[in-house]
Amino acid sequence: MSRAPRSAGARRDWGSDDSQTPILHVDMDAFFASVELLSRPELRGRPVIVGGRHRGVVLAATYEARASGVHSAMPMTRARVLCPQAIVIAPDHSRYREMSRGVMRILGDITPVIEPLSIDEAFLDVSGARRRLGPPAMIAGRLRTRIAEELGLPASVGIASTKFVAKLASSHAKPDGMLLVPRDATVAFLHSLPVGALWGVGERTEATLARLAIRTVADLAHTPPDTLRAALGESGGRRLLDLAWGRDPRAVEPVRREKSIGHEQTFAENLRDRADLAAVLLDQAHRCAARLRSGGLFAAGVAIKVRGADFTTLTRSRALEAPTDVAHDLYQVARELLAAVAVPPGGVRLLGLRCESLSEAASTAVQVRLDDSGPERRDAELAMDQIRRRYGRSSLTAGSLLPVPTTENARGDLSC
Known part of the structure; x- marks a missing residue:
């Protein structure tokens, strides 16, 4: 939008x-x-x-x-x-x-x-x-x-x-x-707009331009280049001046590779229990892994975002031993990253997991692991994808995310 x-x-x-x-x-x-x-x-x-x-x-x-x-x-x-x-x-x-x-x-x-x-x-x-x-x-x-x-x-x-x-x-x-x-109406159209319509003119830049009495694209277009360079820097001033006169040589680029895939959640009530936070990461790992597989992509890095009640936000990231599209692998690293983060005094307001350093699966050499995340795990998750596509996402979830009848030992050690 x-x-x-x-x-x-x-x-x-x-x-x-x-x-x-x-x-x-x-x-x-x-x-x-x-x-x-x-x-x-x-x-x-x-x-x-x-x-x-x-x-x-x-x-x-x-x-x-x-x-x-x-x-x-x-x-x-x-x-x-x-x-x-x-x-x-x-x-x-x-x-x-x-x-x-x-x-x-x-x-x-x-x-x-x-x-x-x-x-x-x-x-x-x-x-x-x-x-x-x-x-x-x-x-x-x-x-x-x-x-x-x-x-x-x-x-x-x-x-x-x-x-x-x-x-x-x-x-x-x-x-x-x-x-x-x-095409012949390009400049007239642009010059009828407020200066904030130009790409790269946010609130701070708009305030800077307002101090120079530049409030419309037409104002900017007729401002001396030296004045714009002094206010916005060499590249910033030149770029805005080009846009103001309709100069945009960029072609439509049909191939755009996603740089990262992630999922984050803001909670109705702040979470303080690490088991609850781990459960959220597990669900997010499954969501991200499904998107990776759907796009034919593998991730070589994982990052988490943690936002406290006071809106203080921190991120932690780590490279993977080998590229993956398996939720188990993503979750294991995300859980280790979370373990190294202190839960804020007021609890966690938002938690997110992001897959980074993406590459196409066809060009990625998958390393065979010696732990329990061999090809059978990926096969199982591919089967989960098929079931969810047919019956909806809520039709299937990791067993450790299901509600338990008692709170004692609930989700003590989450796994896929």
């Missing part, structure tokens, strides 16, 4: 010439919330927030909730204050991934030149699809129709001559719209 600043005064029609606009940016509208509404149609038109009910952050919000000031990455406590009438839904990440695969499949039918940015957005270069499917605006319209008809989801599309402008155009097309910015 794009959160780039939008100009209320920016035009919504910049012309119809798409002869030099081969770049599309497809951005699903409030993706997680839209997926949830598919099975809850009675909530359409009402403020809905996807996220933890009391802790954590907002993952998505319907436009009715956004009207109250709610946005993604906002703490849930703040969102509930701004929109107390909102319906809060816990996220279902497996379903979001499934719907994302459906979206990417439709995009792949148009062109192989796709650069996914996240689970719900991607760049496309449709230069090679024009003869078969028509001009870019027609292709964008067909994409939106197919996504709506086959998946029941709304998508907004920006069409432009560069990636940067296409992404800005999609944010101005929302909700559920399409915006074409012809």
